[in-house]
Amino acid sequence: MSQNPSKKLKMRNHLAAVQRDAFDTLSQCREMLAAYEQTHGIEEHWTPDTEKWQRAIQYLSIHKYQLALDKLEGLVVQRLFELAKMGLSGTGKDDSLVLIKCSIYLQGINFAHISTSP
16 A cells, blocks of 8 residues: 555655754754854863763752752641641650751751862
């Protein structure tokens, strides 16, 4: 079951047009990137092997950790307020003391050995 020659020709022409459009878009992106690099004085390209790349990766991982930690702290505080509203804040271990200890511990984690500037 083969297509007729007219449909094949239309399909080829369509694919060729799509290919040309993709190539034109790629060329425009490369030109814009080159202009941006020239405008901003970017001469060195980072690769996974460069030191700046590695520092940026470390910085991002620490940043993600800090965001998760902030979210967790917010959830714990929210829970403590909910317990206080219901009058249950003192029914378990001293929740505020646990929160303070956790906060002090987490703030004391030493990231000094990891450079945070990219």
